[in-house]
Amino acid sequence: MSFIKNFIEQETLNRRNFLLASALGLGGAAAASLARPSIARASIADPTIAWSYRDRTNPYWNAIASGGEAFVESLGKPKSALVQLINEGSSEKSLSDVKALLGKTDGRLALAIDANDSPNGRPVVEAVAAKGAYVSTIWNKTDDLHPWDFGDNYVSHMTWSDVGPSEQTATILFKAMGGKGAIVGLGGIASNNPAIERRHGLDNALKNYPDIKLLDYQAADWDTQKANAIMASYLTRFGDQITGVFCANDTMAYGVIEALRAEGLAGQIPIVAYDGNAQAVDLVLAGDLLATVSTNPYWGGGVTAALAYYAAIGAFKPSQEPREHREFYGPTILITKAEAEDFKKKYIQSTPSYNWKDFWGPSKGQIMY
Amino acid sequence: MSKLSGRADLQKWAPLLVLVALVVFFAVLNPNFLSVRNFARISISATAPLMVALGVTFVIIMGSIDLSMEGAVAVCAVVFAWVFLALGGSLAGPGWLAVPLCLLVGAVYGAVNGAVHVGLRIPSFMASLSMGFVGIGLSLLMTGGDRIRVEDPTFRALLTERYFGFPLMVHVALLVLLVAWFIQSQTAIGRNFYAVGGGEELAHASGLDVRRVRIAGFTIAGVFYAFGALFAVAQIGIAETATGNNFMFASITSVVVGGTALWGGSGGVWNTLIGVLIVNVINNGMVVMGLPRYIQDGVLGLLVIIAVVLSTDRRSLSLVK
Numbered sequence: 001m002s003f004i005k006n007f008i009e010q011e012t013l014n015r016r017n018f019l020l021a022s023a024l025g026l027g028g029a030a031a032a033s034l035a036r037p038s039i040a041r042a043s044i045a046d047p048t049i050a051w052s053y054r055d056r057t058n059p060y061w062n063a064i065a066s067g068g069e070a071f072v073e074s075l076g077k078p079k080s081a082l083v084q085l086i087n088e089g090s091s092e093k094s095l096s097d098v099k100a101l102l103g104k105t106d107g108r109l110a111l112a113i114d115a116n117d118s119p120n121g122r123p124v125v126e127a128v129a130a131k132g133a134y135v136s137t138i139w140n141k142t143d144d145l146h147p148w149d150f151g152d153n154y155v156s157h158m159t160w161s162d163v164g165p166s167e168q169t170a171t172i173l174f175k176a177m178g179g180k181g182a183i184v185g186l187g188g189i190a191s192n193n194p195a196i197e198r199r200h201g202l203d204n205a206l207k208n209y210p211d212i213k214l215l216d217y218q219a220a221d222w223d224t225q226k227a228n229a230i231m232a233s234y235l236t237r238f239g240d241q242i243t244g245v246f247c248a249n250d251t252m253a254y255g256v257i258e259a260l261r262a263e264g265l266a267g268q269i270p271i272v273a274y275d276g277n278a279q280a281v282d283l284v285l286a287g288d289l290l291a292t293v294s295t296n297p298y299w300g301g302g303v304t305a306a307l308a309y310y311a312a313i314g315a316f317k318p319s320q321e322p323r324e325h326r327e328f329y330g331p332t333i334l335i336t337k338a339e340a341e342d343f344k345k346k347y348i349q350s351t352p353s354y355n356w357k358d359f360w361g362p363s364k365g366q367i368m369y
Numbered sequence: 370m371s372k373l374s375g376r377a378d379l380q381k382w383a384p385l386l387v388l389v390a391l392v393v394f395f396a397v398l399n400p401n402f403l404s405v406r407n408f409a410r411i412s413i414s415a416t417a418p419l420m421v422a423l424g425v426t427f428v429i430i431m432g433s434i435d436l437s438m439e440g441a442v443a444v445c446a447v448v449f450a451w452v453f454l455a456l457g458g459s460l461a462g463p464g465w466l467a468v469p470l471c472l473l474v475g476a477v478y479g480a481v482n483g484a485v486h487v488g489l490r491i492p493s494f495m496a497s498l499s500m501g502f503v504g505i506g507l508s509l510l511m512t513g514g515d516r517i518r519v520e521d522p523t524f525r526a527l528l529t530e531r532y533f534g535f536p537l538m539v540h541v542a543l544l545v546l547l548v549a550w551f552i553q554s555q556t557a558i559g560r561n562f563y564a565v566g567g568g569e570e571l572a573h574a575s576g577l578d579v580r581r582v583r584i585a586g587f588t589i590a591g592v593f594y595a596f597g598a599l600f601a602v603a604q605i606g607i608a609e610t611a612t613g614n615n616f617m618f619a620s621i622t623s624v625v626v627g628g629t630a631l632w633g634g635s636g637g638v639w640n641t642l643i644g645v646l647i648v649n650v651i652n653n654g655m656v657v658m659g660l661p662r663y664i665q666d667g668v669l670g671l672l673v674i675i676a677v678v679l680s681t682d683r684r685s686l687s688l689v690k
Contacts, residue, residue, distance in 0.1 A: 254607060
């Protein structure tokens, strides 16, 4: 009779295995859906919105964050609904903050980010895509990383080409000098992309003006006080030879102007800058600064968050958009005395109200490599 | 014996000799260096760092270290600018009240710093470094990342008005330097700093309340940081969180280069004056002679080592930490 006993035993085992297996199967399916929600989830109803950037002290990043807050308010949420991840210039912190927030929100996240440096772009995007969240990037990514390689989850990348605009400001400077004379230059942190591009723009302009001499060009690291000290030393070294100053951003130009003011030379030597900060626009109006360039960081901060958000809630499908809507140049606005009054009215005195669904209106075409 | 005192004399005067040698060196390379206008430029850029360095000098004489200056300067600058503008934005009006308030904020900041170090028995290195971060965060909270512009012509006269070829702020800074010298040499607390730095157990055994002396040292340092903040705002016309940037390395370097030993008990405010001038002459001179930036940092580092080797007596030390 042992075969009966064997049969019963086998059936019990099978049944147990079946129960175990089905339990495993159900759990496994649940686990799989947890780990890879991108398959199950086409859109996210109410995603957390976050901006990850370097440093709020800097007027540029401050404007980016303010734009992000304005976008969040346009959704009827308080400013505090925008989660701000500040990486303090560390790519490691940038990535770990993003991963922590992905974990906390379980991938229900619309992220706008500057990855701090180019190599950090890929791990950030991969982490976001693996969790089925949505990300839009600005400035830093490597040339081989493209939104269209990640379906819908990597929504867009925006950057600004500084070569052309800085060539324009340099040309304005040279014209103001009457096409001849000598300038000194102050650059940003030597390894920064914008610092390199802005120097490149200056070099391009110099080629068209053979009678303009570049006396010296030193990195003042975007820093007001360093620029102040370097400009004072330039005055000792070159004295009256200096008839123009090229600054790679506004904050350094403030230091230069104060160094000239200390010598009673304020307003006598033409200076050009970059970034279009509110104070710089006032200086353009006062005649202390010849020109600056705005990249409209306020709009950039808002629209980058908007792209990630509207893609996340399924308002549009990034993968159905053309490539110039996935990788594009941001706007640049040249501000000389002629435009300053108008610019101030439009962008500084009244905070412009943007249509945050007009993602690509102000942009300047697809990024060229 | 005479040989020994000869060596001690040389060490005492070494920082000044280094300064003179540097001036001669840069003057030979570019005669423009040796002009009143350039000395005025060097002194303008040295004014705020001198104040901060004077403050930390007292702390270093006690054998402690203070790394909170960047936060302290940022907080003092922002509070000053904020109150100054709230009171009408003119030194000629009630805005002058912002100046004593700024000094008071510096004192409170320093006192808290000292209390954290002494009361919680945290090494001054760690306590002050943390307090510096607290200050940066606090000033960021107050400004929301914005810059506050101070354009009052009366206040900015510190930079724009010149007497004997030097801006007003340089003359005011010299007065503050004399006050620092007075504290160091003419007051009991000044002598107590040396007593604590020279041998804490001995000072304690002689009945000195070492804990109170330490807190007093950090408080006085805070007041000098506030002076540094005022001059930094006068120089640039902007108060912001970044006003405090770069002060930590510059001030500690200056104190050490001037011949005040990091292990305490020696040196003083005149050493610090020479140290600050050395660092600023080097910075100015390297641009004047046209060295590229990436070489400048390296040269500055090397010169600091040379200056410390020349100016401090390390033979009596059994241990260097």
